[in-house]
Structure formats: structure tokens, C-alpha cells
Amino acid sequence: MSPVASAVGAPLLEIRGLTVDYGEGPGAVHAVDNVDLVLHRSETLGLAGESGSGKSTLAHAVTRLLRPPGTITGGQVLYHRREGKDAAGHVSDGPARSGPVNVLDMTRPELRAFRWEEIAIVFQSAMNALNPVHTVLAQIADTLKAHRPGITRAECRERAAHLLTTVGVPAARMSAYAHELSGGMRQRVMIAMALALDPEILVLDEPTTALDVVVQREVLAELVRLREEFGFSVLFITHDLSLLLEVADRVAIMYAGRVIESAPAEEVYRDPVHPYTRGLVASFPPLRGPRRELAGIGGSPPDLRALPPGCAFSPRCRHAFDRCTRDLPLLRRPAGAPERLVACHLDDPNGSADDER
Amino acid sequence: MTNDDTAPVRAAEPAKEPPPATVPAPGGPAEASAAEAPAEEAAPLLEARGVSRHYPARHSGRLGRRAVVHAVDDVSLALHRGRITAVVGESGSGKSTIARVLARLEPPTKGELLLDGRPVGRARGSAFRRYLGQVQMIFQDPFASLNPFHTVEHHLARPLRLHGSYGGKAEVHAEVLRLLERVSLTPAEQFARKRPHELSGGQRQRVSIARALAVRPEVLLADEPVSMLDVSIRLGVLNLLRALGHEDGLALLYITHDIASARYFADSVQVMYAGRLVEGGPAEAVTQTPAHPYTQLLIDSAPDPDRRAAVTGERAERLGEAPDLAAPPSGCRFHPRCPLAMPVCRETAPPHFPAPGSPPEDGHWAACWLHAPDRQDRHDDQQPMTTGRR
Numbered sequence A: 001m002s003p004v005a006s007a008v009g010a011p012l013l014e015i016r017g018l019t020v021d022y023g024e025g026p027g028a029v030h031a032v033d034n035v036d037l038v039l040h041r042s043e044t045l046g047l048a049g050e051s052g053s054g055k056s057t058l059a060h061a062v063t064r065l066l067r068p069p070g071t072i073t074g075g076q077v078l079y080h081r082r083e084g085k086d087a088a089g090h091v092s093d094g095p096a097r098s099g100p101v102n103v104l105d106m107t108r109p110e111l112r113a114f115r116w117e118e119i120a121i122v123f124q125s126a127m128n129a130l131n132p133v134h135t136v137l138a139q140i141a142d143t144l145k146a147h148r149p150g151i152t153r154a155e156c157r158e159r160a161a162h163l164l165t166t167v168g169v170p171a172a173r174m175s176a177y178a179h180e181l182s183g184g185m186r187q188r189v190m191i192a193m194a195l196a197l198d199p200e201i202l203v204l205d206e207p208t209t210a211l212d213v214v215v216q217r218e219v220l221a222e223l224v225r226l227r228e229e230f231g232f233s234v235l236f237i238t239h240d241l242s243l244l245l246e247v248a249d250r251v252a253i254m255y256a257g258r259v260i261e262s263a264p265a266e267e268v269y270r271d272p273v274h275p276y277t278r279g280l281v282a283s284f285p286p287l288r289g290p291r292r293e294l295a296g297i298g299g300s301p302p303d304l305r306a307l308p309p310g311c312a313f314s315p316r317c318r319h320a321f322d323r324c325t326r327d328l329p330l331l332r333r334p335a336g337a338p339e340r341l342v343a344c345h346l347d348d349p350n351g352s353a354d355d356e357r
Numbered sequence B: 001m002t003n004d005d006t007a008p009v010r011a012a013e014p015a016k017e018p019p020p021a022t023v024p025a026p027g028g029p030a031e032a033s034a035a036e037a038p039a040e041e042a043a044p045l046l047e048a049r050g051v052s053r054h055y056p057a058r059h060s061g062r063l064g065r066r067a068v069v070h071a072v073d074d075v076s077l078a079l080h081r082g083r084i085t086a087v088v089g090e091s092g093s094g095k096s097t098i099a100r101v102l103a104r105l106e107p108p109t110k111g112e113l114l115l116d117g118r119p120v121g122r123a124r125g126s127a128f129r130r131y132l133g134q135v136q137m138i139f140q141d142p143f144a145s146l147n148p149f150h151t152v153e154h155h156l157a158r159p160l161r162l163h164g165s166y167g168g169k170a171e172v173h174a175e176v177l178r179l180l181e182r183v184s185l186t187p188a189e190q191f192a193r194k195r196p197h198e199l200s201g202g203q204r205q206r207v208s209i210a211r212a213l214a215v216r217p218e219v220l221l222a223d224e225p226v227s228m229l230d231v232s233i234r235l236g237v238l239n240l241l242r243a244l245g246h247e248d249g250l251a252l253l254y255i256t257h258d259i260a261s262a263r264y265f266a267d268s269v270q271v272m273y274a275g276r277l278v279e280g281g282p283a284e285a286v287t288q289t290p291a292h293p294y295t296q297l298l299i300d301s302a303p304d305p306d307r308r309a310a311v312t313g314e315r316a317e318r319l320g321e322a323p324d325l326a327a328p329p330s331g332c333r334f335h336p337r338c339p340l341a342m343p344v345c346r347e348t349a350p351p352h353f354p355a356p357g358s359p360p361e362d363g364h365w366a367a368c369w370l371h372a373p374d375r376q377d378r379h380d381d382q383q384p385m386t387t388g389r390r
Helices: A055-062 A108-117 A136-147 A153-166 A171-175 A183-194 A213-230 A241-247 A265-270 A275-281 B006-011 B029-036 B095-102 B125-134 B152-163 B169-182 B188-193 B201-214 B231-248 B259-265 B283-288 B293-301 B305-310 B343-347 B373-378
Strands: A011-022 A029-040 A044-048 A070-079 A119-122 A201-205 A233-238 A250-255 A258-264 B046-060 B066-079 B084-088 B110-115 B135-138 B219-223 B251-256 B268-273 B276-282
Touching: A011 A055, A011 A233, A029 A044, A029 A055, A029 A070, A029 A233, A029 A258, A044 A055, A044 A241, A055 A070, A055 A201, A055 A233, A108 A119, A108 A136, A119 A183, A136 A153, A136 A171, A136 A183, A153 A171, A153 A183, A183 A213, A213 A241, A213 B293, A233 A241, A241 A250, A241 A265, A241 A275, A241 B305, A250 A265, A250 A275, A258 A265, A258 A275, A265 A275, A275 B231, B046 B095, B066 B084, B066 B095, B066 B110, B066 B251, B066 B276, B084 B095, B084 B259, B095 B219, B095 B251, B125 B135, B125 B152, B135 B201, B152 B169, B152 B188, B152 B201, B169 B188, B169 B201, B201 B231, B219 B231, B231 B251, B231 B259, B251 B259, B259 B268, B259 B283, B268 B283, B268 B293, B276 B283, B276 B293
Parallel strands: A044 A233, A044 A250, A119 A201, A201 A233, B084 B251, B084 B268, B135 B219, B219 B251
Antiparallel strands: A011 A029, A011 A070, A250 A258, B046 B066, B046 B110, B268 B276
């Protein structure tokens, strides 16, 4: 699948055929199965899916944070560094080496430099992600010292104060411990830390799920503002599609480890194509407009240990026909929708199975 | 399959709350006088009157005084036959405590419960068991509320034996199968033999629902029944609950943090903030013309793809977070975050005032000084928050 360069910018992170297994051998579960995804420069890419769809596993694989028994068994994650930076992200004096780097091939030192400088991740649970025995300042300083060896204490303080103010936390709170901060504050501190080294990509894994709606709204507005200010790209992962449709430029929907549809957020909302996407969009009752009966999606979420042959969604799909239980639908571009990819046999002009790769 | 939506909502809405008091002494025995006029056609089936629930805090307060967490303060709530009442609030607002008090899992610190108009005593024993035969609860986490060692059949047969009058094993078994069919777990024979780990979250929650219905209750208290479930199956469970509620004429309490689902599912909506109810009325009235600034904030904060264009990077107004209930703010508990707070809000807790813009017979009220009758003159310029975002 070749990436489409949309209006937002050139590809920044290209995920190609990424496959992640839990366990080994015939009993292995493909938590992420042959996923292609492109994050463009200055874009917010939303990744939506239910529990077990592989969205968090994907984020961990891309940042190389996956722990055993999870293993990356295939694919590439290509990072297109900015001109004039070397593979590790340091600005080099010599001529820039061309071409993207594969994150999955990086050595430990390269990875150390790559993380935080180029890609930073904010996890769902800020309480667990912050160290309870260190102050906020100590944790921000830790990151800074590791990546900027010569930095002085005064500079760390100054940078921490600036970062905290940027995300809307009073600078005086830098000497606070995690338990002294409210949930919203903690998540803001996490975002401040992620921005410490001005990364190109911010991965947000359910960043607001643990927050109340009012605070969630404030944190989201802050993120949108920061993105406009710093110009980083965002990979936003959540189960809450209604939220994603609001904040993301483009949305990819995952089901049972595969991307089954991706399109600009507006199109996903107005005109979802895949039956699962359609069901998911209709699973969020509207707050405004007429009240009407909604059905959700029947059946149960898929069991990755026992996926049906063909399309994983076919047992729950109202439109399933014999081909769906036989052939795995691959992502294809429907006619007249240049920015959309759908993995569904419905409306497939090549009605037969001969378009398998 | 269930009711059609808006029309019957308004028609059937009785004046659920006691008549709005104009003196700042809401709830409590003062309003027990409302009981003298229960002539309206639908008396509440289960009612909480001026219920408070306080917990001793782990740490002692200042000067060695025992600190008290005011989880629920002075809440009056009425559940009616065949109707769904939603209580909406954020975490820590006390909404689950309300359900637990109504289920008599916890005693109220103040106030009383009335079932069918009769006060509910504090006795445990057989009176408590009779109560449970009428009032059942569904918990949030279907992974924690079912025993992993027991089969589905065991879970359903137990309440049948305890509360029912069934002849023998065969009769109980037949009833178990009937219950499973009611919650669409078919083939029932197969599901009866399964253990919780063999079921998905949605299926487990259906077992919980079947278990609650086993005793043929009149009141069903559902505490966040779908928030642990995958998005795609939530509506299925809610629709099932609504259908079953209508079939049996159940009085249903729906506790949720999701005001959009409350609008979808419930007939009436009560909004809770920091231990107090701040607004209540028909679901459409509360969600479409919210009168309390907190309800307006809640609705403006909820994700809404329709407002996509409205997302801007402008610095969000920071309103702070919910208060510490060990030391709740004086007066209206929302006043520290309220953009429209006035001096009176700091001093005196507002009583229930009729909400402007809704016909009085709707029973739409808000506990907000903005709607005090003697402030009518200022309403026009104090109502800017109903639409758009902050």
C-alpha cells in the first residue's frame, strides 16, 4: 500500500505490514496483523477500536516499548527524519543521510536518542506513568539530562517552568509529587514531559479516558493549541470514536488487529463505508438533534484466539455473504474516494476473489 | 421494539420533585409535607427523601477533628413504575452512593427511603430480604460481580431458590432457561452451563441483568451498567434493559457519567454535582435547555462530532476541578467553578427553582440562584451558555 501524500504534509511515520504476535508457534495470537498506516507531518491521525483491536499494541510496537510475550514478527516502521538530522535525531554537521530509518532496526543507543527527541508517548494512566517518589521537576530534569548532557540545573528548572506553563500548570507545581496533583494536572504534566525535547511525533494512548468530561475537554483544547504552536504530529489512540471525530484529521478504524477503514474524520462521520464503522458511528447516541432508536452492533467482540475465516467482522455483519466467510478483505480504495481505504467485500467491483495479493 | 421517543416522555412526566421551595431549606423534613398531597396519579414506587450519606475520612481534619466526606447531601429522588430515571454525574459526584443507599447496601446518614409510600426501616433480616425481593441492583463491572467458580445456572438459580417458591429442580431449571432467553442468551441450555470466563463482557452483563430479574423485582438500580463494555455492544444492553423494563413495568434507575446516553435511554434526567442534585426534569428538557451552569458545562464538554468545526486551539478557560467533599464549598457547591457565580452563591445553597423556558408542568427544575423568581429581570443577560462552547 503506497502512502497518499495528502494536503497535511509529507509522510513522517510509515507503518508497513506491521505484525505483532503474543505467544509463539501455532498458538500465537496476531494482536496486530499486517497493518499499513501513514502519519503525515502536522497531522492528527486517530486510531479507534475496541478493546482487543490491537490499537495500544500498535502504539507500543511503533515506539518499541512492547514487552514479552509480545513480539514484532514482521513489517517496518519507517521514520522520515527532518532534513539535517541524523538517524538518532541529532543535528549533524555533515551532509544529511537520505532516506527514512526503520525504527524496528534501531540499536539501543539509537533508540534512546530517538525516543523523546523524535517520538514521545503519553499513556492513559498518568498516575502510573509518573514516579511517585520524585517531584515533577526531577522527572522532567531526568529526561533533559539524558538527552542534553551538558545542561545545568538552572537550565532544567527554567525549561521545566516553561513547559509546565505551556500546558497550563503553574510553574510552582514543579516541586509537587504526583499524588499532590489532580488527575487533569497529572495528565498535563505527562504532556509537558512528552514535549520536553520538542518531538516530531506525539503518541497519545487513551490520554483522557481516565478524566472527567469537563477536564477531558480542557486537556484536549490544550493539546490542539499546543499542536498549532509546536507543529508536531499526533497519533491519537482511543476507543471513543466520537471524541476522535472531533479532534483528528484522519481516522483509522481497527478491528481484530487490522485496519478496516481509514478516511478523513469528516468522511468517517458523514459517510462511513465499512459495516463495522457504520455500526460504531451509530453506537454513540447524539446529544443534539432528534432522538431515535439506535441498535449498536449485535454479537460479541472478536476472540483473537479463534478468529473466523475470511473477514473477522463477518459473524456480526448484517451484510455478510459467502465470500466474507471465505476471503480476507484487503484494504482498497473505493472508486471516487481518493483519501479513503476500506477492507470490505461489499461494493467491491472485483467481485471475485482473484484480487488477492 | 421499545417506546418511540420524545412524545410519551413529556406526556407522562409527573411532577417528580417536591414543589420547588422558595425558601432556602430544601429537602429534609420540611419537604415531607409534600406527602400530604400524593393525589397525582403516579405515586413514586421508590423514593429517597433528603438522603445524605457521609463517610468518615481516613485522615482526621484540622485540629484533630474527625473529617467527614459529604458524599451525598440532601438528595431527594423518586422512581416511578415503567419509567427510567437517569442520574448523571462525574466521578466522585456521589451518584453511585445514591444507588448503594437505595439498594440498602449502605444506610443513609440522614433522610429516609420510602418503598410504595411506606418508610423503609433499617432492619436487616427478613424485612431486608423482602426489600431485596422488590429492589435489585446491577453493578458496573460484570467481571467482578459474577463468581468465577460458578456456572451461569448457579448464579440464576440462587436468587430463585432464595426468593421464589419453586417446586423442585426442574422448575428452577426451566425458570433459569426462561430468564436466559429473556436476556437473549440463546441457546439457553448452552449458556446455563457456562462459567463467567467463557462469556464476553456483554454476555456477562446480560447474566447480571437476568440475575437481577430472577426475583421479579419492581425496582432495578443500574449503576453504570454499560460503561465497562465495548462501545459497539453498549446500546444493545441498554435497549434490552429498556425493553425488559417496559415489559415488567419496572422503575429503573440509570446511573451514568455519559449525559448523551442518559438522553438516549432515560425518561427523566437528574444531574448530580459534588454530592447534590443540581438539576432535574424530563430528559429532553434537561439536555436541550439545560438551566444549571454545571449541566451546561457538562453538555458543552461532551464529545460531539457535529461540532467538529468548533474545535479550536484557543486557550480553554480553566474552571478547575470538582471540590474536595471532606470540605465542600459553602453555599452552592459549584460556585468556585461557576462563571456566573454571584455573592449569594457563596453564602446559601440554592433551593430548587423552576427552570425558565420549560412549561411548569414538566417539573424541570434547577438548584441555581440565577433562576430565583426575584431575579427574573436579569435572566436575559445571564443565559449565554446554553449554546455554543466556552
